[in-house]
Amino acid sequence: MTEIRTIIEKQRAFYNSGQTKDVSYRIKQLKILKHAIEENEEKILQALHEDLRKSPYEAYLTEVGIVLDEIGYMVKKVQKWSRPKRVGTPIYHFPAASYIYPEPYGISLIISPWNYPFQLAVAPLAAAMAAGNCAVIKPSEFSVNTSQVLAELFDVYFDPVYISVITGDADVSTALLAEKFDYIFFTGSPAVGKIVMTAAAEYLTPVTLELGGKSPCIIDQDANIEIAAKRIVSGKFINAGQTCIAPDYLMVHQSVKEPLVDRMIHYIQKFYGTLPTESPDYPKIINQKHFNRLLGLTKDATIMCGGAADSEQQIIAPTLLSDVDDDHPSMQEEIFGPVLPVMEFDNLSDAISRINGRPRPLALYMFSNNQSSIDAVLKNVSFGGGCINDTLIHFATPNLPFGGVGNSGMGGYHGKFGFDTFSHLKSVMRNTVRFDFPFRYPTFYKFLKLLKLVLR
Ligand code: NAD
Numbered sequence: 001m002t003e004i005r006t007i008i009e010k011q012r013a014f015y016n017s018g019q020t021k022d023v024s025y026r027i028k029q030l031k032i033l034k035h036a037i038e039e040n041e042e043k044i045l046q047a048l049h050e051d052l053r054k055s056p057y058e059a060y061l062t063e064v065g066i067v068l069d070e071i072g073y074m075v076k077k078v079q080k081w082s083r084p085k086r087v088g089t090p091i092y093h094f095p096a097a098s099y100i101y102p103e104p105y106g107i108s109l110i111i112s113p114w115n116y117p118f119q120l121a122v123a124p125l126a127a128a129m130a131a132g133n134c135a136v137i138k139p140s141e142f143s144v145n146t147s148q149v150l151a152e153l154f155d156v157y158f159d160p161v162y163i164s165v166i167t168g169d170a171d172v173s174t175a176l177l178a179e180k181f182d183y184i185f186f187t188g189s190p191a192v193g194k195i196v197m198t199a200a201a202e203y204l205t206p207v208t209l210e211l212g213g214k215s216p217c218i219i220d221q222d223a224n225i226e227i228a229a230k231r232i233v234s235g236k237f238i239n240a241g242q243t244c245i246a247p248d249y250l251m252v253h254q255s256v257k258e259p260l261v262d263r264m265i266h267y268i269q270k271f272y273g274t275l276p277t278e279s280p281d282y283p284k285i286i287n288q289k290h291f292n293r294l295l296g297l298t299k300d301a302t303i304m305c306g307g308a309a310d311s312e313q314q315i316i317a318p319t320l321l322s323d324v325d326d327d328h329p330s331m332q333e334e335i336f337g338p339v340l341p342v343m344e345f346d347n348l349s350d351a352i353s354r355i356n357g358r359p360r361p362l363a364l365y366m367f368s369n370n371q372s373s374i375d376a377v378l379k380n381v382s383f384g385g386g387c388i389n390d391t392l393i394h395f396a397t398p399n400l401p402f403g404g405v406g407n408s409g410m411g412g413y414h415g416k417f418g419f420d421t422f423s424h425l426k427s428v429m430r431n432t433v434r435f436d437f438p439f440r441y442p443t444f445y446k447f448l449k450l451l452k453l454v455l456r
Pocket of ligand 1: 111112113114115116120138139140141168169170173174177187188189190192193195196210211212213243244245334336362404409
């Protein structure tokens with residue numbers, strides 16, 4: 001597409017002008033971004049309601065507020081992060097000094113999904129801007145209203161030679177991926193992640209892949225059941241379960257399954273009322289295809305709670321499934337909706353083996369008061385990130401890198417990790433010319449024994 005190519009060429013010319021390398025330019029632009037979001041908060045919240053029926057509170061908590069906080073953090077820290085950093089130098093290089101210069105990659109492509117359509121487009125963008133990149137954003141075609149607001153907002157507040165939003169479906173994404181970018185940051189499914197990585201290979205473009213998968217939640221026999229129930233319900237059913245790090249399935253010790261389910265049902269009703277399909281605080285499913293897919297996952301299982309659905313509004317009540325084994329449809333794919341299979345275990349090592357029999361998850365949650373059980377899980381299970389005695393909150397801090405491992409992705413961001421993701425760390429050693437030791441030159445090659453005393 002010539003339009004896409006023109007945008008990228010213009011961005012490249014702008015990037016080559018060097019303006020984005022100036023840290024004060026980046027800070028100014030980040031402040032403009034913050035101001036643009038604040039000025040358009042109502043529009044953004046409205047769009048999120050239209051796309052996913054998010055309540056203003058939930059939308060502010062998980063999309064707008066979290067992004068404003070991240071941008072504010074970047075504004076405070078970017079000066080420090082972008083300074084060249086002096087690091088140690090081995091004695092055999094004396095008197096040279098070593099430095100790391102963070103430099104922007106150049107033009108970055110950010111492809112985002114529909115479930116947190118504002119946050120997952122703008123948070124990576126803030127990191128890209130802080131690191132001094134230009135960016136093209138391709139938001140999801142399914143969150144139409146938010147994508148439209150993003151396009152309008154960037155059109156008004158930013159020059160497309162610096163930041164450009166290109167809306168459209170997978171074909172537009174494919175056309176973008178055919179062009180040469182200097183960095184690609186993709187958030188979405190593992191299947192599309194593979195397509196993105198294959199396209200990136202053509203130009204050897206570095207990628208971050210923020211993918212999904214089935215994130216387990218273990219509830220040990222001595223867990224605090226009241227707190228576990230409350231935090232699992234809130235973590236699972238926020239955004240009607242359409243959260244990449246939502247608990248995807250529960251592995252609960254058989255001795256505490258009954259009280260846990262009991263308290264979860266209590267909290268589902270407390271948070272969303274007895275008719276969640278009518279609660280103003282409960283989001284809808286993004287489209288009819290996902291709505292039908294999710295209802296299909298509840299078949300051939302015992303529904304302990306929920307199951308009700310309103311097809312006109314595309315709302316599915318929080319649903320707890322029992323009598324589910326590893327072969328049940330709900331255990332064959334990432335659920336990504338308000339359906340939660342509850343499976344039991346007797347022995348923690350069996351639960352660990354079952355989790356390890358699946359691809360490495362994006363998140364893992366464990367509710368337990370037993371340190372050796374917690375240690376066993378942390379030592380033996382590989383996962384992107386997670387929480388002990390909570391759900392989701394590891395996402396909401398700039399001090400922890402957020403990302404997956406294996407099938408759930410590669411690379412990470414948030415806070416300084418985002419800045420580093422969009423920066424190439426250029427290594428530079430500076431030496432003196434005032435004197436010159438002979439050790440490295442062929443005239444010294446006869447002293448191998450001496451070399452072995454130094455390099456070993
Ligand atoms: P998706 O992979 O279908 O789409 C993501 C983006 O890729 C969209 O912008 C879409 O237009 C584009 N796309 C789709 N098909 C493409 C193709 N063939 N070639 C190029 N681009 C293409 O994902 P989705 O349905 O929007 O989101 C759901 C998935 O995203 C889930 O797996 C979820 O776990 C994951 N996710 C991960 C994170 C995270 O931070 N790790 C966050 C949110 C969602």
